[in-house]
Every structure is written in structure tokens, then in C-alpha cells.
Amino acid sequence: MSPLFVKTICSDTREGQVAQDEIMELVEAEGFPMQDQFGIRLALEEAIVNAIKHGNKMDPTKKVQICVEITEESLNVVIEDEGAGFRPEDVPDPTAEENLEKPSGRGLMLMNAFMNVMYEGCGNRVVMRKSRVAEVE
Amino acid sequence: MAGQRRIDIEEIGDVTIARFVDKKILDENNIQVIGNQLFGLVEEDGRKKIVLDFTNVEYLSSAALGKLITMDKKTKAAGGKLRLCAIRPDIYEVFAITKLNKMFDIRDTQELALAGF
Numbered sequence: 410m411s412p413l414f415v416k417t418i419c420s421d422t423r424e425g426q427v428a429q430d431e432i433m434e435l436v437e438a439e440g441f442p443m444q445d446q447f448g449i450r451l452a453l454e455e456a457i458v459n460a461i462k463h464g465n466k467m468d469p470t471k472k473v474q475i476c477v478e479i480t481e482e483s484l485n486v487v488i489e490d491e492g493a494g495f496r497p498e499d500v501p502d503p504t505a506e507e508n509l510e511k512p513s514g515r516g517l518m519l520m521n522a523f524m525n526v527m528y529e530g531c532g533n534r535v536v537m538r539k540s541r542v543a544e545v546e
Numbered sequence: 547m548a549g550q551r552r553i554d555i556e557e558i559g560d561v562t563i564a565r566f567v568d569k570k571i572l573d574e575n576n577i578q579v580i581g582n583q584l585f586g587l588v589e590e591d592g593r594k595k596i597v598l599d600f601t602n603v604e605y606l607s608s609a610a611l612g613k614l615i616t617m618d619k620k621t622k623a624a625g626g627k628l629r630l631c632a633i634r635p636d637i638y639e640v641f642a643i644t645k646l647n648k649m650f651d652i653r654d655t656q657e658l659a660l661a662g663f
Contacts, residue, residue: 422574429572447605447636454572454607462574504645510615515608515644522643 414477420465425457425473432477432486439479441541448523449484449539455516456488456535464490464533484539486524494531552580555587561663562587563656565599571610581613585620594626597659601632606640618650627651631659 414432418424433450441449457473465471471491478485503514520526524537556563564587571577587593598614600606614630621628631653633641641647653659 426573444636450572450605451607451640454605458574458607458609509645509649510619512612512615515611518644519608519640 412476412478415475417472417474420461420467420469420471420473422458422461425454425461428475429453429457432475435477435479436484439484441484441539445539452520452524452526452537452539453486455520456486456537459516460488460490460492460533460535463495464492466492481541483541486537487534488537489530489534492533494528494533496532497528550579551583552576553583558660561595561597561660562591562593563597563599563660565601566603569602570605571603572605572607574609577607577609577613580610581616584613584617588617588620588624588626592624594621594624595663596621596626597629597631597656597663599632599656599659600630600634600637601656603637604634606637608644611640611644611646614650615646627663629653629659629663631656 414435416428416431418428429450432453433446436446436449457475460473461467465473474489476487497517500514500517501508501511503509503511503518508514520537524539527536528534529536552567554565554567556565564584566580568576568580571580587596618628629651632655633652638647638652641650641652
């Protein structure tokens with residue numbers, strides 16, 4: 410990966426918002442369609458907030474690193490926090506009837522809906538990809 | 547943060563229309579303020595019929611969905627009713643993906659939300 414954008418932020422969602430806006434400027438300049446921009450911004454928001462809140466537990470001494478690469482084929486984003494990680498399969502399905510009113514799990518679901526998402530390390534590094542062309546599932 | 551109103555309030559008969567001011571309901575601190583202002587409609591003002599108007603909203607995160615779920619619960623617990631309206635297709639997809647479109651009473655327009663309320 411030869412990143413176009415690299416930034417290390419504190420565990421502060423305001424800093425996350427700034428990084429998100431900077432990345433979206435690049436995404437827009439690279440000509441990603443509006444529909445994709447919507448999903449990309451939402452996935453970035455959810456992934457950065459997860460890293461800050463659930464990964465680093467808002468600990469001001471811990472950082473979040475964000476790397477973005479844009480190629481002819483795709484947008485690739487890596488977000489890594491300094492937390493203990495997690496197993497995505499342990500997160501309850503937020504669309505199950507018994508979980509519908511609970512607050513957790515929807516962020517991961519939205520990330521998966523709008524980008525291809527993988528977790529690396531102990532789950533503290535998320536890799537998200539958005540192809541420039543419609544992918545066949 | 548208490549001074550800045552994040553929702554515009556309009557009253558039509560006994561129905562309260564709460565229109566979000568922000569285009570992006572993303573920032574955690576902002577969502578906290580919006581949540582408190584919404585809950586105040588029920589808990590402080592005692593309003594029973596509330597329509598949330600999403601005309602201005604272009605982005606909405608899962609944290610914001612959490613506040614809407616709590617708002618729905620609080621309204622029902624107080625014997626009131628909550629309707630959502632004027633949600634653009636991108637945002638509606640967020641409700642559909644999370645299946646919250648089945649939980650909330652969502653109407654296409656403010657007019658339709660007011661009808662028979």
C-alpha cells in the first residue's frame with residue numbers, strides 16, 4: 410500500500426471528524442460517485458468512532474492511525490487502534506428481534522453494507538475497501 | 547453546548563414537528579446535544595404527538611439511530627406517538643439495512659405524517 414493519506418489522531422471524535430472530512434475531499438476529487446461517497450463517509454464515521462470509543466475506550470494517551478490509498482480500482486482504508494481488539498462474530502446481530510432496541514452492532518453492520526470489511530491483528534485493525542466498479546457478490 | 551438549538555420546533559394543532567437543523571448527524575458531541583433536545587420534548591415539555599422531520603439530513607450514523615430508538619421508547623412510555631418523515635433515499639437505506647424501518651412509523655412527507663395523527 411502506498412498511502413495517499415496517513416494521519417495519527419488522539420482518541421477524540423472531533424479529531425476523527427476532521428480526518429473524515431479530509432479523506433472525503435480526496436474521495437470526491439478522485440471522482441467516486443455520490444452514492445458511493447455516502448456509504449464511504451458513513452463507513453469511515455463508524456470505523457473511526459469504533460476505534461476511539463470501543464478500541465481505545467476514549468483513553469487520551471492512545472492513538473488511532475488512519476491510512477488511505479486510492480488506486481485506479483479502489484479506495485482502501487486501514488484504521489488501527491491501540492485497544493485489545495474484538496471478535497466480530499461475538500457482536501450480537503442488531504437486526505434480531507430481541508436486539509432491535511439495543512444500541513450496539515449497527516455501526517459494524519453499516520460498515521459491512523457499504524464497504525468490504527476485514528479485521529486484522531486481534532481485531533484492532535480494520536481494512537475497508539470500496540471498488541470503483543460494481544462488484545459481483 | 548446547551549445554548550445551541552439543533553432542532554427547529556413547530557406546532558400544528560396538538561402535533562409537534564421537530565426538524566433537524568444539521569445536514570450531518572454524525573459527530574458524537576452533536577448527537578448528544580440532539581438527543582437531549584429530543585428527550586426534552588417528552589420529558590420536560592410533556593409533548594405526546596411528535597413528528598421528526600429529516601428534510602435537512604444528509605448523513606446519519608448508528609449513534610444517531612441509537613438516540614432515535616431511545617426517543618421512540620421514551621415517547622411510548624409517556625403514552626405518546628412518534629413519527630418520522632421526509633427521509634431521503636440514502637438515509638432510508640440506513641434504516642432498512644438495520645431493519646429499523648420496521649420499528650419506526652415512517653411517512654414519506656410531513657403532510658402524510660400529520661394525516662390522522
